[in-house]
Amino acid sequence: MKSQFEVYLRLKPSNNQSQNAMQYQIYQNKKLQVLLPKHVKFGMINHTRDNLDFNFTHVFDQKSSQEHVFTNVTTPVINSFLDGYNATIFAYGQTGSGKTYTMSGAETWQLRGIVPRALSYIFDEIDKRNKFEYKIYISFMEIYNENAYDLLEKKHLETPLEQWNKIALFEDDQNNIHLKNLSIHQCNNEQEGIDLLMMGNFIRQVSSTPMNQSSSRSHCIFTVTLEGYETSSETCFVSKLHLVDLAGSERISKSQVEGNLLNEAKYINLSLTYLEQVIIALNERMKGANRQHIPYRNSLMTTLLKDSLGGNCKTVMIATISSENDNIEESLSTLRFSQRVGQLENEIRRNEKVDLEAVVKRLEQEKLVLIRELEQYQRGGASTSSNKKNQQQQQNLLPQSNGQPISQKDVQEKVELYLNERIPMLDVKSIEETQKCFEAMKDLYNTRMKEYVTELTFISEKLQKYDEILTRKKEQSSFLEQKENSSPEVEIYRRNESPQITFKKRANQ
Numbered sequence: 001m002k003s004q005f006e007v008y009l010r011l012k013p014s015n016n017q018s019q020n021a022m023q024y025q026i027y028q029n030k031k032l033q034v035l036l037p038k039h040v041k042f043g044m045i046n047h048t049r050d051n052l053d054f055n056f057t058h059v060f061d062q063k064s065s066q067e068h069v070f071t072n073v074t075t076p077v078i079n080s081f082l083d084g085y086n087a088t089i090f091a092y093g094q095t096g097s098g099k100t101y102t103m104s105g106a107e108t109w110q111l112r113g114i115v116p117r118a119l120s121y122i123f124d125e126i127d128k129r130n131k132f133e134y135k136i137y138i139s140f141m142e143i144y145n146e147n148a149y150d151l152l153e154k155k156h157l158e159t160p161l162e163q164w165n166k167i168a169l170f171e172d173d174q175n176n177i178h179l180k181n182l183s184i185h186q187c188n189n190e191q192e193g194i195d196l197l198m199m200g201n202f203i204r205q206v207s208s209t210p211m212n213q214s215s216s217r218s219h220c221i222f223t224v225t226l227e228g229y230e231t232s233s234e235t236c237f238v239s240k241l242h243l244v245d246l247a248g249s250e251r252i253s254k255s256q257v258e259g260n261l262l263n264e265a266k267y268i269n270l271s272l273t274y275l276e277q278v279i280i281a282l283n284e285r286m287k288g289a290n291r292q293h294i295p296y297r298n299s300l301m302t303t304l305l306k307d308s309l310g311g312n313c314k315t316v317m318i319a320t321i322s323s324e325n326d327n328i329e330e331s332l333s334t335l336r337f338s339q340r341v342g343q344l345e346n347e348i349r350r351n352e353k354v355d356l357e358a359v360v361k362r363l364e365q366e367k368l369v370l371i372r373e374l375e376q377y378q379r380g381g382a383s384t385s386s387n388k389k390n391q392q393q394q395q396n397l398l399p400q401s402n403g404q405p406i407s408q409k410d411v412q413e414k415v416e417l418y419l420n421e422r423i424p425m426l427d428v429k430s431i432e433e434t435q436k437c438f439e440a441m442k443d444l445y446n447t448r449m450k451e452y453v454t455e456l457t458f459i460s461e462k463l464q465k466y467d468e469i470l471t472r473k474k475e476q477s478s479f480l481e482q483k484e485n486s487s488p489e490v491e492i493y494r495r496n497e498s499p500q501i502t503f504k505k506r507a508n509q
């Protein structure tokens with residue numbers, strides 16, 4: 001199924017309404033027309049006042065509330081995520097244009113952004129969808145100077161950034177990326193999710209002590225992983241939702257920064273430049289150019305978001321711009337970038353897989369039944385010879401010959417009863433009958449042996465399948481292992497105060 005990238009625009013409220021505000025018009029909430037001021041320096045002097053048009057899925061004006069943005073942008077994306085499709089929402093724009101405000105939110109619960117709202121929505125929705133059982137996992141990482149770090153590792157509260165374990169990336173034969181040193185936390189309700197988000201934001205803030213503006217120089221990826229088990233089947237699905245707050249997209253001129261900052265600027269600009277290159281390459285490929293190679297591997301961020309950018313993922317971008325003329329060059333750069341992103345489409349599919357636990361459970365039950373059957377079979381029937389009291393009754397089980405020579409069928413019946421110990425002895429009246437009895441015994445023996453071999457083959461095949469599945473299950477990605485080894489470390493967070501985002505007590509909503 002094709003899924004066109006959706007690109008939204010959000011305008012940050014202007015600080016000074018009259019003096020220096022950007023001149024623009026919004027048409028039908030879908031088009032932004034920017035009226036260029038006379039002296040914008042795009043390498044040339046602008047003598048004529050031009051209008052530039054940019055199209056979006058939706059334009060959110062300066063007055064748009066957090067709730068309005070969430071409902072319009074996120075609700076359909078999360079519904080698709082809950083149905084088993086991967087999804088990514090990323091915010092792109094210059095520093096100060098409202099990326100973090102849009103994704104995480106501001107100080108109050110009322111002003112919370114997409115991430116906490118998404119958590120509430122996810123848990124509300126899964127409560128309603130009772131045909132499935134869901135498991136939710138959360139991870140949160142920061143990419144800073146081309147290194148990725150776990151923001152949910154409690155040890156990071158006490159150690160400086162230099163001592164943190166970097167997240168390592170591995171690619172398997174199917175080009176799937178696996179991450180080491182990223183904890184994954186199972187999350188049972190909205191509050192646990194919000195606690196993790198706040199812990200991550202707090203750790204992010206702690207990590208940025210040397211430069212208090214660090215948050216604008218790093219990318220942040222909050223990932224929700226969902227496992228959905230259909231109660232009536234052995235398939236389950238796994239989907240991932242990445243909520244990404246990118247570093248500021250402004251080009252920091254070299255003259256303004258030096259030393260460490262220059263290094264950072266280089267990395268940040270590079271990774272955003274690589275992001276742009278990936279988008280351009282994908283655009284060219286879509287337009288039919290022979291572009292096999294998409295340069296995902298040039299930066300950590302594009303490698304991590306490879307699926308979001310050109311793979312199996314429903315992807316949404318929120319471009320944020322300031323409404324001041326001072327920032328118009330950066331705003332135009334964001335707007336232009338967003339137009340390129342808006343042309344892309346991904347091929348998406350539901351991530352279904354066999355629910356190994358359910359299969360193993362079923363096989364274990366089947367195995368038990370088989371073993372029981374086998375035992376019963378080996379005993380050669382249920383009754384034993386100890387039941388002597390019913391001998392007269394047992395005699396009555398015998399076919400009656402009434403003086404006539406007994407038929408082969410009757411002999412077989414008699415021999416079967418004898419072998420199953422349902423009669424104590426074989427009563428034979430002639431040599432001919434004795435021979436018939438031996439014949440019947442031979443036939444029965446052969447039939448039983450055949451049945452026995454078939455049964456054993458069946459059981460050993462089942463057991464082999466069972467072993468294969470167990471081995472596969474063990475091998476099946478470090479993801480499951482990580483999940484088992486990690487638990488939400490919210491305790492320590494609660495003991496600390498003032499995280500970057502402190503939601504005030506939740507209002508009646």
Ligand code: ADP
Pocket residue numbers: 011012013062093094095096097098099100101102106216248320
């Ligand atoms: P960025 O993450 O892009 O660097 P921030 O989200 O930190 O920018 O926004 C910078 C400042 O502007 C913050 O104080 C934030 O609260 C405020 N702000 C951003 N967007 C809005 C908005 N739409 N409405 C109100 N305040 C906003």
Ligand code: MG
Pocket residue numbers: 096099100101215216245
């Ligand atoms: Mg920010």
